[in-house]
Amino acid sequence: MTGRTTTPFSAADHKARMERAARAAADAGLAGLLVAPGPDMVWLTGYTPTAVTERLTLLVLAPGRDPVLVVPTLEAPDAEHSVAGEALTLRDWTDGKDPYAVTAELLDGRGRYGISDNTWGMHVLGLQRTLPDSSYAALTDSLPMLRAVKDAAEVELLAAAGAAADAAFEEIRKVTFAGRRESDLGRDLAALLRRFGHSQVDFTIVGSGPNGANPHHEVGDRVIRRGDMVVLDFGGLKDGYGSDTTRTVHVGEPTEEERRVHDIVREAQEAGYQAVRPGVACQDVDRAARAVITDAGYGEYFIHRTGHGIGVTTHEPPYMIEGEELPLVPGMCFSVEPGIYLPGRFGVRIEDIVTVTEDGGRRLNNTGREMVTVD
Incomplete structure (x- = not known):
C-alpha cells in the first residue's frame, strides 16, 4: 500500500461512516459535507495525504451520491490505494488548473454545506468565489455529534x-x-x-x-x-x-x-x-x-x-x-x-x-x- 493510512478499520467500515455522515447532513438540512485533510477525513476514510499543502484535497459527501475525493493528480495514486479508496470516486486536478472549478461541478451552487473546521481559509474563500450563492457552516456547529457517539x-x-x-x-x-x-x-x-x-x-x-x-x-x-x-x-x-x-x-x-x-x-x-x-x-x-x-x-x-x-x-x-x-x-x-x-x-x-x-x-x-x- 503506497498511501498513508491511519485507521484500524476496514473499507466497509469507512463506507458505512460516509453513508451515515451523508444522511446526517441531509437530516440537518445541508446539501452535503466538505471535508479537508484532518481528523474528520481520517475518521471517514482512513486516508491522510502524504503531504498536507496548499493544494486542495477535499472529500465531498452528498445524500444519494457516491463519495468523491477531489485530489491533486500527484496524490491520486496514494488516495486510490488507501483503505477507503474502493469506496471513493477520485476527481483529480493538475497544477495550473482551478481546483475550485473542479469541485464546483460536484456541488449545488445554491446549497449550504457543512465544512470541516480545519479547512484552510484560502479554500473556503476559493469555493465562495467560484460559487457565490453557496454557503458553509463549520461541522462543529452543524453536526457536532458526527463523531461523538462511538461504536x-x-x-x-x-x-x-x-x-x-x-x-x-x-x-x-x-x-x-x-x-x-x-x-x-x-x-x-x-x-x-x-x-x-x-x-x-x-x-x-x-x-x-x-x-x-x-x-x-x-x-x-x-x-x-x-x-x-x-x-x-x-x-x-x-x-x-x-x-x-x-x-x-x-x-x-x-x-x-x-x-x-x-x-x-x-x-x-x-x-x-x-x-x-x-x-x-x-x-x-x-x-x-x-x-x-x-x-x-x-x-x-x-x-x-x-x-x-x-x-x-x-x-x-x-x-x-x-x-x-x-x-x-x-x-x-x-x-x-x-x-x-x-x-x-x-x-x-x-x-x-x-x-x-x-x-x-x-x-x-x-x-x-x-x-x-x-x-
Whole structure:
C-alpha cells in the first residue's frame, strides 16, 4: 500500500461512516459535507495525504451520491490505494488548473454545506468565489455529534489507549522527581507513552509547585523540589484513538492543606463520574463536579470546563460545560477532570476518560485517584 493510512478499520467500515455522515447532513438540512485533510477525513476514510499543502484535497459527501475525493493528480495514486479508496470516486486536478472549478461541478451552487473546521481559509474563500450563492457552516456547529457517539470497537480502542496511559503513570511514579527539571519528566512520560504503544504523543504537562496552578503549563525548566505538588497530564494517539489522563502527585509528604485540596478534587471527580448516565445533560456532569468544589469554598479556583470529548482527536465534542444541554448517549466518550488552582502556590487536577453505558458510565482510566507521594 503506497498511501498513508491511519485507521484500524476496514473499507466497509469507512463506507458505512460516509453513508451515515451523508444522511446526517441531509437530516440537518445541508446539501452535503466538505471535508479537508484532518481528523474528520481520517475518521471517514482512513486516508491522510502524504503531504498536507496548499493544494486542495477535499472529500465531498452528498445524500444519494457516491463519495468523491477531489485530489491533486500527484496524490491520486496514494488516495486510490488507501483503505477507503474502493469506496471513493477520485476527481483529480493538475497544477495550473482551478481546483475550485473542479469541485464546483460536484456541488449545488445554491446549497449550504457543512465544512470541516480545519479547512484552510484560502479554500473556503476559493469555493465562495467560484460559487457565490453557496454557503458553509463549520461541522462543529452543524453536526457536532458526527463523531461523538462511538461504536463498540471505537470504545475498546479508547480503552486500550487509556490502559496504555495508565501503564505510563504507574511507571513514572517510580522515578525520582526531586532535583530534576519538569522537561526531564516530560521526556520520560513521552517515552513511556511510546513504549506502551502510542504512535503519537500530543502533550505531556508537568506542572510543579506554582506552575501547577496553570492548567496548560506543559513543561518548563523549573527544578522540581521536595514539598512540590506536581500535576501530570499526558496523552496522545494509540492505534488512531486518543488517551488523556491526569494525576497529581506530591514530592515527599504533603501538608494538611494540600491533602484537603486533593481530597476535594477527588470527591469532585467522583461526583462528576457518578452523574454520567444516558439522558443526563452534559452540563449536569459539570454541575455535579463543580458543586463539590464550590461547597468546599474553592469555586473561584476551578477555572475550566469539567470535560471534553475524545476520539480520533484528544479534544472534540461533546463538552461537559454549563449551558450544554445535549443529553448523554451510550457510546459518548469524554473526560471528567475537575481541578483547583491556587495562583502562585499549587494546583490539583484528576482526570479520567469515561464512556456512557446503557445504565451509567465506565471509566477508561483506572489508576488510583488517592494522593500519591513520589521521591
